Amino acid sequence: MSEPERDFTLLDDGRPVAVSAGVREDGVRLSPRAVEALGWRLEPEGLCREGLCVPLPAGASRAAPDGISLDHLAALLDRPLALELQERAAYLGASAADRAGALASLEAPDFALPDLHGRLHSLSAQRGKKVLLVAYASW
């Protein structure tokens, strides 16, 4: 059997991942393979990654082999989901709890962004120096 076409774009915290997904009126259904493309596995115990599992609600685990709804996955991971069914695209953002936890640790979140010449610079490359991080905009 050939693999179904990967014609749905999931923006996983900004990173575009092409997956095959069943789009219905009531939402989006992800195949186990699509779940794996996001770094998770559907196991009898629930949604797992690196030995840790988020348990599925009672009764749902039997349905695991044939996939999971995107709404359900976002809710289990406590992550915001923005959906555009017509364009077959969705954005799975970062949870407020994750962001707040990282900020409260006081460890400055690392990032790497391009300059005007497309060269990437990371915050962590400045370790050992005091850093003034300033966000501004032309608007």
Next chain:
Amino acid sequence: MAIAVALDRSAEDARPWIEAAKPTHPSLIDVEHRVADLYNMVNVPTAVWIDEEGRIVRPNDVAFGTDTFRHITGIEAARHLGLLRAWVRGEAPVMGAREVRQLQAMPSPEDQQARAEFGLGRWLAERGRAAAAERHFVRAGELAPHDFTIRRGTMPIRGIDPMGPGFRAMLQEWVGAGKAYYRPLPD
């Protein structure tokens, strides 16, 4: 070391400012608002101090480099610059961890939902899906009305002048409701 991050639609929007300033420090372009998401920034200019060990020692604060807009903002550049100089020279003690945490604004689930809507809208706009993008930008603004990196920052993408009547109406409504457009840290 300063790291400047432009929360702009494109490198081209930021280019004239960077070329005029000729910075010797990294001057980066953040079209996806990655830094705004990671640091829960909701307006510009926003500054964060990070020490040699990579720890946040002063959370998000309003920091103007000059007094160009002081007549509008009421915020003196000297306030932040003076504190910054003292920190860099080691002349003043930095905030303790407890104080930093007390002054940090944490994102709510609605704020993160707004950022997801923004991220999807931006991606759609990049692909020429303007009508679909607009729905998500509007939704993002409704979810996080205090987030001007979204409400004003999306204006150039949507063909709205970010200095024009659309912005002035938004600002008037916000300030008229007794809310602050800039929220500096307390002295």
